[in-house]
Amino acid sequence: MNMKRNYTILMTAAMAAMLMWSCSKNNDHSDNIQIPYLTDSLRKVVTVATVQNHAFADELVLNGHVDCDPNNVAHVFPMYGGTVIHMGATVGDYVHKGQVLAVVRSGEVANYEKQMNDADLQILAARREKMAMHDMYNGGMASDRDLLQADKALKNAQAEKRRLREIYAIDHILGKSTYAIKAPISGFITEANINPNMQIRPDQDEQLFSIAGLNDVWIIADIYENDISKVKAGAAATIKTLAYGDEKPFYGTVDKVYPELNPESKTEQLKINMNNKDYLLKPGMFANVYVSVPTGHKAYPAVPAEAVIFDDDKDYVVVVDDKDVLSYHEVKLVKETGTVDYVASGLKAGDKIIVHNALLVYNSLK
The missing domain is CATH 2.40.30.170 (Efflux pump adaptor protein, beta barrel domain)
Structure with a gap:
């Protein structure tokens, strides 16, 4: 008193x-x-x-x-399988939307990196093919159809590169076979089922993080x-x-x-x-x-x-x-x-x- x-x-x-x-x-x-x-x-x-x-x-x-x-609660699952190499947040932390929660090294991501390199090579080859086809067309050695096909091949290669860039952005691929798991909303982490060096799978039932605004x-x-x-x-x-x-x-x-x-x-x-x-x-x-x-x-x-x-x-x-x-x-x-x-x-x-x-x-x- x-x-x-x-x-x-x-x-x-x-x-x-x-x-x-x-x-x-x-x-x-x-x-x-x-x-x-x-x-x-x-x-x-x-x-x-x-x-x-x-x-x-x-x-x-x-x-x-x-x-x-419940309209402001998010459950975070892995996009790809792999090994957790870095933790950016844990239970009780307040995180902002887009903040890195963890970084994972993944063989599936390495495959996307190979596809990205292949797409760059395809664009380079298609661009050269189109230039060569223009020269042949101007010299009367190629038809309109040949020119259109070369242009279409370049556009397809460029579209593939854009597709891969979208995947990189959506899945937060960082390079060197790694991708980031980011917070989809701002709020407090109420649950974390993840640890450094942990092996994770994309088909697992248990969420890695739960975030509540x-x-x-x-x-x-x-x-x-x-x-x-x-x-x-x-x-x-x-x-x-x-x-x-x-x-x-x-x-x-x-x-x-x-x-x-x-x-x-x-x-x-x-x-x-x-x-x-x-x-x-x-x-x-x-x-x-x-x-x-x-x-x-x-x-x-x-x-x-x-x-x-x-x-x-x-x-x-x-x-x-x-x-x-x-x-x-x-x-x-x-x-x-x-x-x-x-x-x-x-x-x-x-x-x-x-x-x-x-x-x-x-x-x-x-």
């Missing part, structure tokens, strides 16, 4: 310092009243949300987990049969994880409710698409999913419960105006839930408020 209290004191002091700096920075005259602003440095430690009107809603608490978006993830939650009729696509949802608890909730909307039930658990699943640019949500994490269930009542301004500060028997929120000036307003609540509070007065739709670290900003403003 002491450590948490000390942390809160330090964070409050830091907030106060940021606000004092923003006051002095934005005042031209020292005798003016100092006004706290939402500066760029303060934006890094708080989150700002826009108030929206919502009808009263009950909440369903569902068990869920974080999963990869985690900029967006799915939250999958189970709905019990008696609650299925209450949950619709588009419903607001709050996600809390064991890793971050109440201090870092995530907000989204139900993207899809799947039509079939699991025959064993008798539950239906829903999916929530979540932006995960900071990579805080990791596949496999357990999550509690709070889904809003509208009750048909009048709509009120709704704010995340984290944004409301209870102080001296009153409720407050920290408001950001159009000029980024910070102030705290008293609000009257008409309904509270575990994640969302409904406001009867003191706020309106369109107002901007501080959500994350609102309490620390409020303490700094008092």
Whole structure:
């Protein structure tokens, strides 16, 4: 408890310092009243949300987990058999699209190199044949047909060279009987079944690498049969994880409710698409999913419960105006839930408020 209290004191002091700096920075005259602003440095430690009107809603608490978006997962298999001579990445590494994951020496690639050399020789021979045929044609010793056949032979040789170049580019052939295995997407390597000096085959069933792009993830939650009729696509949802608890909730909307039930658990699943640019949500994490269930009542301004500060028997929120000036307003609540509070007065739709670290900003403003 002491450590948490000390942390809160330090964070409050830091907030106060940021606000004092923003006051002095934005005042031209020292005798003016100092006004706290939402500066760029303060934006890094708080989150700002826009108030929206919502009808009263009950909440369903569902068990869920974080999963990869399968549309952004790639499994990498070898193009040719051979021996792994270099590893460029392994499990846990973040890789960019096109980055070399491994280099393989392959007899099949050596065969393509021979074909490339043969294609160069064929082009050279066909070009000489065409020149000779032109001379013969000009001398009356060759027909139009002979000239066309020589031109066609050169074009065929050049087409073969282009075909081989395409194979080199598509299969990342490097030369010296080697080719590179490259990342088809950007993301984290979640699985690697490859080692240096390992023999690989192009027909093997097991992938060499699995790569997951985690900029967006799915939250999958189970709905019990008696609650299925209450949950619709588009419903607001709050996600809390064991890793971050109440201090870092995530907000989204139900993207899809799947039509079939699991025959064993008798539950239906829903999916929530979540932006995960900071990579805080990791596949496999357990999550509690709070889904809003509208009750048909009048709509009120709704704010995340984290944004409301209870102080001296009153409720407050920290408001950001159009000029980024910070102030705290008293609000009257008409309904509270575990994640969302409904406001009867003191706020309106369109107002901007501080959500994350609102309490620390409020303490700094008092």
